[in-house]
Amino acid sequence: MTETLPAPEVYDFARPSTLAREHARVLELAFETFARQWGTQLTAKVRAVSQVTCEQVEMTTYDEYAASLPALTGMVLLPIAGIAPKGVLQVPLDAALTWVSHALGASRPLPTPDRTFTPIEQALVRKIVEDALDDLRYSFGGLLTHEVATGGFQFNSQFAQAAQKGDLMIVASFAIRVGDRVAPGTLALPAEALLPQLGEDTSSVTAADAKALLDAQLAAVPVGVSLRFAPATVLPARVLGLAVGDVLPLPHPQHRPLTIAVDGEPVGTAAVGANGSRLAGIVVTTTTEQHA
Template sequence: MTLLDAPAPAPTVGSSARPPKTVEVYDFRRPTTLAREHSRALELAFETFARQWGTQLTAKVRVLSQVTCESVQMLTYDEYAASLPATTAMVLCPLEGVGPKAVVQFPASAALAWVGHMLGAAKPPVTPERTFTPIEQALVRRLIEDALDDLRYSFGGMLVDQIGVGGFQYNSQFAQAAQKSDLMIVAIFTIRVADRPSTATVALPAEVLLPQLGDATPAVGAAEARRLLGAQLASVPVGVSLQFAPAAVLPSVVLGLAVGDVLPLPHPQSRPLEIRVDGQPVGRAAVGANGSRLAGIVVSTSLTGTEEGTS
């Protein structure tokens, strides 16, 4: 029996089972992610859009609706398309002057339920995934047009390119909204219309949004970096101590110390004490007083090599 065929050891009595480790796949071809400042700005914009979208759906389908933004991330278009169901409704939204298209994706069955509410059904039946009829597509197109108006309002200056409703696709693997390697800002939403929840996504080309967000890590010149470093160091507290000259003592003397013993120090009374900052000598100071407390009167500094007379 080889090592690979050996049975796993049985857990001992009283041992706690370890939870399985979560492994996150790291793509070395795309090591960069959204900067924290960019991610927060996009989350705020998508959360505003979610509220607007929910209000718009409530007004259009005449049923209480709520939209919640669950997450925002940056993916390649290939990764985004692979994460979608094979059969779903995708609205491709061209952007003026930009090759990649934005995508609004949602289950076709959920959109058919929205249409049923718009046409007066109190509780539309659950419909399997299928393509829209011309009338259904016209009604869904109107909903998406209103949603894009809310998207432009929510993003403000971050979305400066004109965006419109293009074609409908029902197979996520065949929809060609962008090149496989194009980066997309993907937001995932939970849409609850009446008592029926569904998951939708909105994907926007990163090249449209990131330039408007600015540089999260602007370059700093050498002179400015030196000034910033000096300003930071000047505000960091450090420990300052006054020290006598060290005395060499045998271990036998140290082990025999008792209360009342006197240790002679090779430090003349007239010699100033050494000023140390975190163990590094920076000057000398004489023992003095500041009110009711002891103080050190600086007499020299090794940083400048000059004689001082201030405390």
Template sequence: MTTLHAPETAPEAPVYDFRRPTTLAREHSRVLELAFETFARQWATQLTAKVRVLSQVACESVAMQTYDEYAASLPPTTAMVLCELDGVAPKGVIQFPTVAALSWVNAMLGGTGTPVDAERTFTQIEHALVRRLMDDALEDLRYSLGALLVTPISVDAIQYNSQFAQAAATAELMIVATFELRVGENVAEATLALPAIVLLPQLGETNPTSSADDARELLDAQLAHVPVDVSLRLTPALVKPSVVLGLAVGDVLPIPHPQHRPFDLAVGGHPVAGAALGSSGSRLACVIVNTAD
């Protein structure tokens, strides 16, 4: 019996805009991953202290996306903490499920931290407590990013609809970090999005280049730090192979080097100076007596 198999469909290739690349360079990605991993540890410590429940936060990925792509990846209803950056129009975003935040508030107020059944907006008290948690999280973020985040950042507002929370223009590039939050027995996914224009300038160029105008000076500076072999040698003697093959312990081989003449100081086999034999502590040394013209 013949079995029919459905034809395999070729994977759809994503469209890439070379005028505005949305891929982080490997060097930049690694620096950001280390910074966000530090933030994850700091955030977990802060949540443990404030919620009074053992918390763990792990950074799962760091990528660069347009704000439209980022917003489309979020649930329709979720907590989006919009963060204002001084002098920058796009806002940063810390996003997490409202059910997760409500469980944190429940634990902070003495409850068991049991999550609610469905997503909903915060009451005034819940809003104030969550905002205080986010103020502390931004302090951890500033500490973790260090010199990468030179722009002051603060909590602006909390939105609940990912499609209507216009934190940035749709084509604005964002650095998006994804985290897994484990607070007690509750596990949730959170994201942090910061405008790329805020972080990328501090990362520097991926492949910096130098001007060719001072190429000679750069070459001389590089050669000055290259290690070379230096040797102290006598005038070589010409002998026949039969003499070399017949050498034995105790034989005397005359060397045509005058007793009054300094040794040759050679670099890479080329004589550059004359030197007399001396000592430096318990080691042999040489004293330069002349240099080659």
């Protein structure tokens, strides 16, 4: 009977950490609560019926997050006390300008030119973000123990220096509906600000630690081991003519050990023995001894 091996899991060396399922669910619930609170807050601030829906939560590097954003977009940096990487609240420029026009009393969204914010618009957007941070603190509770503030504005996603390229970020994607208009938005928070409360350590792994971890993982991967006779060469006609009861002579001397193969690769030799009521292979030599 052939043993079924577990399906292999893909390991991305460019992204050495992933969220555990139970941790991902806790974060999803927190971001969903924040989305509902923020939607209510937007309705009051911009004087238009608003709804925010959390669509996805993932962990990625800051470099990958920044590369996923439009080149020109609205980014509010969020300094976090005691942590070097900053958070980022990102929304399209035209969407934010639409919110501003609603907040100033426009019954319908005005045409939004492709430009950055004026000082007045920055002040209005900053107030919206500050209120959103109040909702964030309420929604995350004990998950977010560091103080989060509203920092400066950035409009070019490739030049916003919120974190180092390899810093891990928890990124939530939202669909933000204000009136009849729906716009995408994201909130990125440094993983080191959230994961310790979930029981995960995001400290960096040295090269020596990485090698030890990889060796330990490889040592735990199940492999197929077989004992092989020396192969016999026969003509195709002989194979096609095989019938029950035929005898195929093998060019393997009785005194010669069998070859130990791991996934088809020879690693040593073994004699035929027994282990209780089962056949077994008694290791005679290994590949290291043979090369010595």
